[in-house]
Amino acid sequence: MGLPLCRQHIRSYPSGPALSMPVVAWRPPKGAVIDTTARLIEMFERLYTYFGPQHWWPGDTSFEVIVGAVLTQNTSWGNVALAIDNLKAAGALSLNKMRTLSEGELAQLIRSAGYYNLKGRRLRSLLDFLHRECGGNLGDLWRRPLDQLRSDLLVVKGVGPETADSILLYAGGLPTFVVDTYTFRVLDRHGLLPESADYHGLRAMFMDGLPHDPALFNEFHALFVALGKERCRKGGPLCEGCPLEGW
Numbered sequence: 001m002g003l004p005l006c007r008q009h010i011r012s013y014p015s016g017p018a019l020s021m022p023v024v025a026w027r028p029p030k031g032a033v034i035d036t037t038a039r040l041i042e043m044f045e046r047l048y049t050y051f052g053p054q055h056w057w058p059g060d061t062s063f064e065v066i067v068g069a070v071l072t073q074n075t076s077w078g079n080v081a082l083a084i085d086n087l088k089a090a091g092a093l094s095l096n097k098m099r100t101l102s103e104g105e106l107a108q109l110i111r112s113a114g115y116y117n118l119k120g121r122r123l124r125s126l127l128d129f130l131h132r133e134c135g136g137n138l139g140d141l142w143r144r145p146l147d148q149l150r151s152d153l154l155v156v157k158g159v160g161p162e163t164a165d166s167i168l169l170y171a172g173g174l175p176t177f178v179v180d181t182y183t184f185r186v187l188d189r190h191g192l193l194p195e196s197a198d199y200h201g202l203r204a205m206f207m208d209g210l211p212h213d214p215a216l217f218n219e220f221h222a223l224f225v226a227l228g229k230e231r232c233r234k235g236g237p238l239c240e241g242c243p244l245e246g247w
Contacts, residue, residue: 050243054222057170122158175212182228
């Protein structure tokens with residue numbers, strides 16, 4: 001989605017009442033109300049102008065994206081890419097083929113992703129879920145109501161909120177917002193992190209404040225990742241020249 005189109009789409013969306021919330025880094029004048037929707041729109045525009053489209057999530061098929069969403073837990077994408085390449089080279093990057101692998105065979109193929117025994121078990125639980133629920137026909141899965149499908153995924157052992165939302169958004173093209181460490185860090189440093197916010201509360205802020213457009217949610221989350229990696233680093237943020245500098 002290009003920036004002009006996205007701006008037009010967001011601003012044509014009827015925003016709800018402005019939200020008043022405690023803030024951390026930046027503090028509004030006493031009694032002021034924060035227009036969260038307007039702040040998120042401006043943040044998106046600044047990041048998109050600076051970084052451009054991110055073309056995320058990398059993956060040739062929906063199934064590859066699902067596998068990547070599990071493997072990327074607690075590791076870098078470079079390590080995940082190596083594991084994906086190993087699965088492809090072994091002809092194992094399909095639901096039916098992967099389900100025939102022994103626990104040891106699967107663990108060895110994904111070894112580069114780290115925690116390979118644990119992630120192998122998590123993958124098998126998810127594969128069993130997909131086989132049971134849709135027989136491998138992912139198109140049938142994505143046609144289910146979003147909230148129900150999300151709840152079903154969260155019951156699968158090893159699938160937490162971030163993994164579930166990544167699967168739904170990036171593999172299924174469904175309108176759910178993915179929150180990660182970068183989202184918390186950036187919003188905290190710019191006064192938009194509600195006090196005692198957890199994953200579900202922060203996700204709700206985006207879901208309530210922005211139009212439910214998968215392309216917008218996709219790009220916004222990817223831009224948070226880009227900013228967190230290149231500028232808003234955990235130990236040494238590079239604030240000078242940052243697209244959110246002084247904002």
